[in-house]
Amino acid sequence: MTRISYREALREAMRDALRRDERVFLMGEDVGRYGGCFAVSLGLLEEFGPGRVRDTPLSESAFVGAGIGAALGGMRPIVEIMTVNFSLLALDQIVNNAASLLYMSGGQFNVPLVIRTSTGGGRQVAAQHSHSLEGWFAHIPGIRAVFPATVEDARGMLWTALEDPDPVIIFEHASLYNMQGELPDDAGPVDISRSAVRREGDDLTIVAFGGTLGVALDASEQLAADGVTAEVVDLRSLRPLDDATFVASASRTHRALVVDEGWRTGSLAAEVAARIQEQAFYDLDAPVARVCSAEVPMPYAKHLEDAALPSVGRVVAAAHALGG
Amino acid sequence: MTRISYREALREAMRDALRRDERVFLMGEDVGRYGGCFAVSLGLLEEFGPGRVRDTPLSESAFVGAGIGAALGGMRPIVEIMTVNFSLLALDQIVNNAASLLYMSGGQFNVPLVIRTSTGGGRQVAAQHSHSLEGWFAHIPGIRAVFPATVEDARGMLWTALEDPDPVIIFEHASLYNMQGELPDDAGPVDISRSAVRREGDDLTIVAFGGTLGVALDASEQLAADGVTAEVVDLRSLRPLDDATFVASASRTHRALVVDEGWRTGSLAAEVAARIQEQAFYDLDAPVARVCSAEVPMPYAKHLEDAALPSVGRVVAAAHALGG
Amino acid sequence: MSPARHALGAAPVGAQPDGDGRHAVHLLDQMIRIRRFEERCVELYSDTRIRGFLHLGIGEEACSVGVMEALGPDDAVVSTYREHGHALARGMSMRSAMAELEGRLEGCSRGRGGSMHLFDAATRFYGGNAIVGGGIPLAVGLALADRMMGRPRVTACFFGDGAVAEGEFHESMNLAALWQLPVLFCCENNLYAMGTALGRSESETDLSLKAASYRVPAWEVDGMDVRAVERSARDAAERVREGGGPHFLELRTYRFRAHSMYDPDRYRDKAEIERWKQLDPIATLTEALTGEGLLEAGELERIEQAASTEVDDAVAFADAGTLEPVEDLENFVLSGPAPGDGR
Amino acid sequence: MSPARHALGAAPVGAQPDGDGRHAVHLLDQMIRIRRFEERCVELYSDTRIRGFLHLGIGEEACSVGVMEALGPDDAVVSTYREHGHALARGMSMRSAMAELEGRLEGCSRGRGGSMHLFDAATRFYGGNAIVGGGIPLAVGLALADRMMGRPRVTACFFGDGAVAEGEFHESMNLAALWQLPVLFCCENNLYAMGTALGRSESETDLSLKAASYRVPAWEVDGMDVRAVERSARDAAERVREGGGPHFLELRTYRFRAHSMYDPDRYRDKAEIERWKQLDPIATLTEALTGEGLLEAGELERIEQAASTEVDDAVAFADAGTLEPVEDLENFVLSGPAPGDGR
Ligand SMILES: Cc1ncc(C[n+]2csc(CCOP(=O)(O)OP(=O)(O)O)c2C)c(N)n1
Ligand SMILES: Cc1ncc(C[n+]2csc(CCOP(=O)(O)OP(=O)(O)O)c2C)c(N)n1
Ligand SMILES: [Mg+2]
């Protein structure tokens, strides 16, 4: 076991991939000389050189599209979109090429591309830099979307994603980079299609992912103190969505709450709620509840941003309101 | 009363706006000399000239952004994005500028912009030209999203949208352009924030919008023949979502079904289902059901496309499965 | 020195030996195959056996044929929704192309793509892209892969004059030039983007200046003269292959038909269309070869005969084709379960 | 004639009467105000009274001041996340800017925007945009509105060298040039986009060639010399105002500080930074004015004194500011209910 940060785990995963497979390369804005805007790729340029750690111009659409083309050409690109906010400029490439080529070509051309991007708010960087768009990506047939919320997943998901023949987008919550965790010394690839129960409980099910897993776990601590034992499900895979795990849990606990940093309307939480009531309706003692971000462009002022984001307090209150 | 097509109604609405308010102008790809790729703006260039009916280069991000800037500058632009498929190239402008400026500027700069765009499949134009992304736009705080499904709304929504101080996106389903309907001769502006009950019924509630309203109404005819009376709610406003109407209906009928041409996972239908169970859980006799598009990039072959889209048959079957 | 010249570098000189004119006849043959194929598509469309969007390259065949002749089997091609000619000239079988247009399982894309999405792994034909400019970054990436793997390949990327206004074109030109990637940019300038004339789409209509602003050598080529296109394409492709970085060909051409089957073509003046039809690449080459005495007696008839036989055969093949079972609707959304996933 | 020249047209000549040098002193004063404001921001950031991203323009003050001097009250400005200097030079009160950075209700954006989103309707300052290239289309639209309403206004649009790689820059240049809109494009070329040097971002680093490819006149200006910047900006702005269409200024400058407070600045060599610091626009102008005898005895001290007083006052104002009530979190998402809606 070694103690390691989420950031280091992501870096080790890339270093490992770059060493293991010469078809792998990293490309994105400031991933090289700058070391990555969150220092995730720090040192990789020095170790692997500018051919395999490529600083790109500010051209999100072109370098994401080039990643798709390189994947078609036999490479295994890791394309870093500095933050999900800028992925809006590359969505056409992701939706209309990465996600569609295999199907449109009748199975001829798969796209073994991995996109990494940081997401989420909480750092007072305001409206244009605090988006949580995981729900949008979970809507797109033809890609996989995963979100590591632990150092083990940060270390292991990339490996599996690179072995996947299809496009995989890996979200990284900017507030998790400094999170520390224990990693087995033989840490290797991990599953990227199943959810995980991070805490067991009988009174209600809390579904969370990425940046909200910590909130859900902290809330479950408080709830335990109040005598309510919550089961916490970490989605891990946002697309395809592993509904078996959370539906089974909700059927057993009879109550469910979804915590999602995205805006409430049209959030991934809405999909989770819809599926739980579709598949476990008769086992539910109360409607599925959602704790999401306020539907506002994220404000800069700390007190406003705090009020806009899902918090332990809001989750605990929502859990109690469920009668759990 | 005059009989008029959805296309003509949209054209009349624009002609009317261009006559009424000199701040109004239309801009987009081929809206002028070509007459609009669906002939919606045919004749407007001749009537209002190239200054107010502007053909743009293929630069979705720039001309949508220019529409935002022109709105900030006191104009009332109608920006046509030829089809929603190309709106992906302008999403950054829509999300990070149009939807955010008022909030980010602390209320200083509102954006009186109207965007029109055609959406939907069913015409065998395959994966890149058949998207239904209404759910994504309904997720964005800071804009309004409306979808006329009748000639009256096609004629009246633009007027109200142009009077709105904030960005409004108006969806037009490509398969509705030739739909005929009756229009009162004094047809004027219509409400753009409420849903409408298009057919009354007691056994179940079918929520639909845009291209799926016709499917829902046809299905309700068949259901009536089977002795099931369905209430059909036309959302009209996708954001803000008028949940009062469909929740009240579902509470009364105890069963609800949502028909949405979008991909099922993360669809607007998921949000509607989530809200119904949140607000009417104890009145429901069955889980809220969804009939959406198959989660595939739209195939070209007719039999495959038909199988992928919501159909009267699938709606009727889903309604019966609800025990309605 | 104007920016264009500045970008041009030495004028193209490469040419292929064609003493007996057999090669030129081959070019004519290719153009006629494509022309007859698309003419038949029009009939099948009226017949509703082809649906959706149908964009024809009638009049632009010299661009397809001339460029493809300059490529080798390992090279790659990225195209647009107006790609029948590119696909056929590249070597896709007319049968699988026609079957695709008729939505058959036997089509190159199993009937999922249709006219705008012809794909062919065997000839490294990466489609058929219906988003204007959307294919350009793919070509840059394919070239990047070749560059990183040390393969002496060229990726030819086709797009229209309208695509030059899209940001993606500029981002891609810059990236290809910055990294000196082996991309041959082939802009088919047919003067219109749907109903929008180039002059209403670009403030500077000399497209070679765009290339110049990225230090990409650019050549203006008569896109109605297949031999001229092949000459320039060969020369440019060689330079690209030899590590000269991306090159840009502006192929001056014209579409004789409307933008698509939906287009009433209100925006072009008939005289202009007629003028261009005088430059029909098939008619002019036929005339030239006849004049040069390179076309044997009855040869044109034999070519025409072969073409219509091939088209008839392709249609028969398509008509006899099957429909993909509806149960397979969700195949190929993903290749399969994720690695290590039991499901 | 090189493409640059081709684009340049006649060299700028416009200048403002400044016999007694009072105007130059005013320019110095403005630059010093901005410099001291940002130096204080650094302290407040370490103090955690300013949070989030903080991008400083220290070293680039001549660009902000020189261009703003060339604009009239009815003109508009669109800027980036590195906009403190632009906002202050444009006339935003230092109080409301500082209050915004401290997240106060009294800030120009009620504390919702922060450092990257300063907005000021009174001076037609349209922000503060944190998406690279994202503001450029807005400037084109503002200019379009002026053009359609027949108002003789100019919209100045600031962006960095890195933005030139974004497709939006190209689409916007083309649209502005195609429609001959009154936009003054001001590219602050500080040689780096975060850690990426211009040479690793552009295949052609002579940015005036980009402008040339759109027929937009372009001038390269010493962005460290405020008088040179003002001269070129006045001249270009007049041409724009008189219907000359968009113009492009490449302001050659340098940021003395890291990209943001998060940036360890590993990618620039110290010697390069030192070289540029020798060109500090404030020091060099002070020296020049002293040499020219245009700076009265004790005047510099008075300017510095006034600046620190203004900064102190702004900080006091911000510190005394209030926080927007949390109940108002959802205000201004929309202006209000839709027309005709009772709610
Ligand atoms: C991004 C995008 N915008 C708009 C369209 C609609 N559209 C299809 S083809 C076309 C014209 C393209 O013109 P050009 O690039 O010159 O190619 P051509 O059709 O002349 O071969 C347009 C506007 C599209 N397919 N993609
Ligand atoms: C579309 C987009 N991509 C990436 C970023 C992250 N980012 C912020 S500033 C910056 C560098 C911009 O450089 P330049 O345009 O030269 O302006 P400068 O910071 O030098 O003033 C980057 C990459 C962003 N904000 N927006
Ligand atoms: Mg064209």
Ligand SMILES: [Mg+2]
């Ligand atoms: Mg810079």
